[in-house]
Amino acid sequence: MNTAPPSAPATPGDALDVQPTPLALLLLGRDADPRSERGVECPGDLPSPSDPGLIERARAAKERLGEKVFVLGHHYQRDEVIQFADVTGDSFKLARDAAARPEAEYIVFCGVHFMAESADILTSDRQQVVLPDLAAGCSMADMATAEQVAECWDVLTEAGVADATVPVSYMNSSADIKAFTGRHGGTICTSSNAGRALDWAFGQGEKVLFLPDQHLGRNTAVRDMGMSLEDCVVYNPHKPNGGLTPEELRAAKMILWRGHCSVHGRFTLDSVRDVRERVPGVNVLVHPECRHEVVAAADYVGSTEYIIKTLEAAPAGSKWAIGTELNLVRRLANRFAPGLRHGEPQEGKEIVFLDRTVCFCSTMNRIDLPHLVWALESLADGKVVNRIQVDPETEKFAKLALERMLALP
Numbered sequence: 001m002n003t004a005p006p007s008a009p010a011t012p013g014d015a016l017d018v019q020p021t022p023l024a025l026l027l028l029g030r031d032a033d034p035r036s037e038r039g040v041e042c043p044g045d046l047p048s049p050s051d052p053g054l055i056e057r058a059r060a061a062k063e064r065l066g067e068k069v070f071v072l073g074h075h076y077q078r079d080e081v082i083q084f085a086d087v088t089g090d091s092f093k094l095a096r097d098a099a100a101r102p103e104a105e106y107i108v109f110c111g112v113h114f115m116a117e118s119a120d121i122l123t124s125d126r127q128q129v130v131l132p133d134l135a136a137g138c139s140m141a142d143m144a145t146a147e148q149v150a151e152c153w154d155v156l157t158e159a160g161v162a163d164a165t166v167p168v169s170y171m172n173s174s175a176d177i178k179a180f181t182g183r184h185g186g187t188i189c190t191s192s193n194a195g196r197a198l199d200w201a202f203g204q205g206e207k208v209l210f211l212p213d214q215h216l217g218r219n220t221a222v223r224d225m226g227m228s229l230e231d232c233v234v235y236n237p238h239k240p241n242g243g244l245t246p247e248e249l250r251a252a253k254m255i256l257w258r259g260h261c262s263v264h265g266r267f268t269l270d271s272v273r274d275v276r277e278r279v280p281g282v283n284v285l286v287h288p289e290c291r292h293e294v295v296a297a298a299d300y301v302g303s304t305e306y307i308i309k310t311l312e313a314a315p316a317g318s319k320w321a322i323g324t325e326l327n328l329v330r331r332l333a334n335r336f337a338p339g340l341r342h343g344e345p346q347e348g349k350e351i352v353f354l355d356r357t358v359c360f361c362s363t364m365n366r367i368d369l370p371h372l373v374w375a376l377e378s379l380a381d382g383k384v385v386n387r388i389q390v391d392p393e394t395e396k397f398a399k400l401a402l403e404r405m406l407a408l409p
């Protein structure tokens with residue numbers, strides 16, 4: 001996926017309607033339901049965000065822990081947190097990095113809940129995964145619950161298409177959804193290998209149930225697999241039978257779950273038109289979680305790793321508008337800004353955010369320095385807090401789906 005198609009077909013009109021989540025997200029991650037990722041009490045006192053000694057405290061706690069701790073930082077994390085990461089990357093890379101460090105007893109995952117679950121699934125039993133704030137969930141992952149997906153499978157069974165359908169679930173899903181995928185012969189995918197995952201799935205069956213991001217599913221089907229928008233239907237878990245008739249389900253090739261990323265879903269065709277006017281000669285580079293018309297109007301499309309590599313390889317003096325999370329875009333803009341490198345003046349690359357409005361991932365941003373300090377100091381004192389542990393049965397089937405992804409050609 002790296003060049004724009006010539007025209008911008010319309011995205012189905014209802015693609016971005018926001019559905020209510022069963023529970024409201026809590027602001028401070030305290031006093032909530034410990035069975036969900038929507039907030040939980042942090043025992044003890046969090047240091048104040050204005051504490052001038054926080055950086056020193058984080059450093060000291062990390063030093064006390066030494067090799068026992070491995071801190072993972074997702075690309076969308078704040079700078080104040082990323083500075084303490086031993087490694088940065090997207091969710092799958094980070095989970096694999098953690099598995100490759102068996103000497104690290106504690107994995108502190110600066111990311112969101114489903115990422116910490118994947119790390120727990122892929123690491124050994126003696127490694128404990130900690131999420132500094134349990135309220136750091138993912139709104140997209142929350143849009144597909146185990147009950148809703150089981151109900152959807154019943155609807156597909158009723159319509160007589162379940163046997164011909166292979167589930168493909170995006171990495172950005174809960175362990176329960178990954179386990180459902182494993183149980184029903186499906187695979188996990190990332191935004192880098194979604195095309196290969198669909199290719200594989202269509203070799204196993206006639207249809208794909210793509211969970212939970214409709215945009216990644218649609219963009220991959222249309223751009224990589226050459227399908228038409230009419231080959232895709234959207235299953236809405238808030239409507240009886242997903243809002244689809246048995247005939248529609250039988251005719252569809254791609255059954256897209258009605259979920260989306262609240263960050264990437266904010267970019268519109270107007271954002272693309274506007275930036276092309278503001279910055280003549282700009283290259284528009286977006287993530288495939290963006291809406292179909294945005295992806296179709298962009299010059300380049302790819303995962304966060306692809307975005308970083310493309311900018312690294314871009315010639316000096318080139319101009320870029322990036323459609324992904326703002327913490328990452330800001331870091332890249334600073335990294336490639338004109339200035340001195342090794343004492344030599346460097347022309348730099350102009351990197352701007354695709355939209356005029358601020359677009360952070362609010363749940364990622366829940367991991368801040370006070371929570372990181374609290375987690376590290378607790379571990380250094382021998383107390384494991386906010387451990388993320390997937391139950392063995394869920395882990396078994398989720399791992400099966402992840403292994404199918406690892407075996408993709």
Ligand code: SF4
Binds near residue numbers: 363
């Ligand atoms: S950026 Fe989107 S998909 Fe990623 S964690 Fe935030 S809400 Fe979830």
